[in-house]
Amino acid sequence: MIDGKKDKISVYIVEDYLLLRISCKKTLEQDSFFDVIGDFENAEDCISALETRQSNIVLMDLALPGINGIEATKIITNKYKDVKVIITTSHESRQEAIACLASGASAYVVKTPDYQGLLDVIKMVNLGALWFDPRFGSIAKEAAIKPNTTDFNNLYDNEINSILTEKEYKVLGLLAKGESNVEIAKKMMVSANTTKAHVSSIFEKLAVKDRVQAAVKAVKAGIV
DSSP states (O other): OOOSGGGSEEEEEEOSSHHHHHHHHHHHHTSTTEEEEEEESSHHHHHHHHTTOOOSEEEEESSOSSSOHHHHHHHHHHHOTTOEEEEEESOOOHHHHHHHHHTTOSEEEEOOSOOHHHHHHHHHHHTTOOEEOGGGTHHHHHHOOOOSOSOGGGSSOOOHHHHSOHHHHHHHHHHHTTOOHHHHHHHHTSOHHHHHHHHHHHHHHHTOSSHHHHHHHHHHTTOO
């Protein structure tokens, strides 16, 4: 049971549509589980507020003026490991859903007039769950890396060190952190074309189809 305000789930709301922001805030404030500690029309103001007061949850609209929800999620989750971001959107794009997952979002929720479902998602995510709208549930299955064996003690062999070059290993680590090819190129001090070639080689050597699968394999191998 929740006992006093200190035990409530603290929430920041980022939504550029004023009526939706007010409606969401009002709904959360009517539930004893939640404490809305701030609401913003853009991601920049939320990121600024997090510097002085962290929330348990950030409800992040995907399409925002200035920094969009994907970029903001990457910034927040990289800097604040205990802050969980829930993406809320009116879009139904598989690519956007995958990008949100790779950027560190804990949930991807398609907006509906009924907020009860969202309240339940917030509670689950606050406990550590990863939640995606059922319309995109297959994403997790597609992104999962198949084990090399059915042996419980050796499901995922760490062969990455032996099959990747030193530069590819570094690129994979940055990729797994959500860095774009342009960002990786700057940090590695190489051209964008060279980075693209490294990423393609990594995909081929690890037998993966995309950045999400490569990132999952990197996490399993303990690279990040």
